[in-house]
Amino acid sequence: MERRSPGAALLASSSPEEEEEKSAAAEEGRHAAMAAAEQQQEEEDEAAVPVALKKGPWTTSEDAMLVDHVRRHGEGNWNAVQRLTGLLRCGKSCRLRWTNHLRPNLKKGSFSPDEELLIAQLHAQLGNKWARMAAHLPGRTDNEIKNYWNTMTKRRQRAGLPVYPPEVQLQLALSNSKRCRFDEFSNVQALDAAASAAGYTSSRPAPLDLARQLAATSQMVQFLSSPPPAFSAPASPWPAARPFARNAQFFQFAAHHSSAVSPSTPDAPGGPVAGLRRCRRPRAAAAGGGAAALLPDHHQHQNLNAESLEKMLQELHDAIKVDPSPAASGGGGGVLERRHGGGGENKSGGQHRDDDMDTLFDMMIPTLNAPAAAATTNHSGSTSQHSNDDQEPSAVDLAVDLQATGGASSSAQDWGLDGVCQWSNMSRIC
DNA sequence: AAACAGACCAACCGCAACTAT
DNA sequence: GATAGTTGCGGTTGGTCTGTT
Known part of the structure; x- marks a missing residue:
């Protein structure tokens, strides 16, 4: 309607x-x-x-x-x-x-899945620059995009799901990794301080956040690559709760192994499902019918997603000169070896996961010019409508990249795969 | 049927940048 | 350079609709 x-x-x-x-x-x-x-x-x-x-x-x-x-x-x-x-x-x-x-040529009605994906990509790049995002979406207004995004993020926040689809998270991490080097700092505290000093704001993820996303995504790839576990949850009142249950399962999994989840993550009473029960179905998925439209079955895209994500992950690892070793047994996360500085011996076992994370964090260092690169999103809060598209990477290119790497359509609303809420990007809605 | 919560959306507000004088 | 007017942007608010309890 x-x-x-x-x-x-x-x-x-x-x-x-x-x-x-x-x-x-x-x-x-x-x-x-x-x-x-x-x-x-x-x-x-x-x-x-x-x-x-x-x-x-x-x-x-x-x-x-x-x-x-x-x-x-x-x-x-x-x-x-x-x-x-x-x-x-x-x-x-x-x-x-x-x-x-x-004005003429306004496009009314729901956003298409392609538009939704593009919005996510653009937001990952630009932050809350609605007008600039609208420039990439013919017939759409900044207000429309803003309303959509705020509603969508609110809904996903309530459900404990990440704002960005996994392919966008990975692409974001990939693009940012090129600005990272890993020989200047040695601990997370230094990273946090550096990111803060470098002027990263809540409207754009700092490299540390991206590192955490990467860590979670690395685990996600393995999770996706594995066959779906037998679903044994209690009967859900939701007809299509199965894919969601899988996502929720991963959310718990990733949340447990990741430090990126804000302590203020608003768990809806009764868990994510309860938190979703009142959610109105996304308009774009209205034709889908039922709760499945809110969180449609992801399985049909899983292999493709896992494959493409793995490929992108490999690219990311290459970009930051990290060797993804064979998966640690039963650990979920790949053990990372620091090439720089002589590397270290491979560890195995879950008890080393935190060390691995720290190693990864150590490698995701903001360079001194990172703020300049990130400054395409003006941290002063001012708008730059007259320098539109001057320095930023093309969102279209990004979309093409994603397609080229086999990224699945965002028609899947179930972006809840890595379980890492992008709190750094959600301050405006918290 | 009523109350309630949430989604959706139009519109307003304040601020900053730009332009003309 | 200073000032006033104009334009555009992003955040926020309030009304309406819809689904649930």
């Missing part, structure tokens, strides 16, 4: 009755507005009292007036709209209304 704004209704096709009603209303509104404008002009002439501008939802007639104005005068000079048309709206409001609802 889709709700329509008055503006959308104006542009969308509708019945003749509705059209008539609308045109009549528009005409009436025009006259009323003209009269109001005249009266307002008189009042301004007399007393120069600022007219009280209207707030709240736009009416059809207001939309018609705005559309008419833009048709005559073009976009821009929004403050003149009120003066020229008598619309009792401020220029800001007019611009917003036009941009988000009235």
Whole structure:
């Protein structure tokens, strides 16, 4: 079901009755507005009292007036709209209304799976730069993307799932690893301090976070590569709880072995399933039906995902000069060997996992120029709308890369595979 | 049927950058 | 260079709808 704004209704096709009603209303509104404008002009002439501008939802007639104005005068000079048309709206409001609802070629409705994946990729690259993200999604507005993202992250946060799909996490780690070197610091504390000093903000994952993601992802690859364990959980009220249960299982697994989960992770009462029960199904998946649409079966993509993720992981390891050794028996995580500095003897057994993590963290060091690279996301908080796409890697390229590496479509909403909540990226919604 | 919680979305607000004078 | 006006962006809020209890 889709709700329509008055503006959308104006542009969308509708019945003749509705059209008539609308045109009549528009005409009436025009006259009323003209009269109001005249009266307002008189009042301004007399007393120069600022007219009280209207707030709240736009009416059809207001939309018609705005559309008419833009048709005559073009976009821009929004403050003149009120003066020229008598619309009792401020220029800001007019611009917003036009941009988000009235301008042509707006794409209404649910985001497609491709769009959702692209949004995730763009967010991983840009952070909360909605306008720049919108530039990559024709017909979509920054507001729309922002609303989608906030809703989606909120939902996934409640479910204890990571914000980004695994392929995006890995791609992110991969791209950042090229900025990392591993000979300057020797411990996690130093990493944290360095990342902080380097100006990493919550809108973009610091290399340390990425290292943790990588560590978790490494385990995830193995998990995905293994045959699905027999599902023996109690009967779920959810018809399609099985894939979710697997994800939840991995979440527990990864959360147990990863330090990236925030202590404030909001566990919904009764666990993730209970936390999801009230979640409205994503609109994009509405046609899928049932809870399966919220967390659709991931199995069909598992082999592909595992394969592509493993490939990307290998690439990542290469990039940071880490040798992935054969999996430690029963440990889940590959034992990493530091090539730099002579390496060390291979360890086996779960008791060494923390050491391995530390080793990995040691290798994911932010370079001094990392902030400069990351500065495409302006840490000052200012926007850089006039330097659009100047330095940042192309999101399209990223998408292509992902496809080339066999990344599965994000139509799978079950991004809950590594169990590492991206808290560094979620501060805005916490 | 009513109450409630959550999702969705439109719109507003404050701030910063840009432009014109 | 200073100032005012304009534009754009991101965060936030509030209303409406929907599903659940």
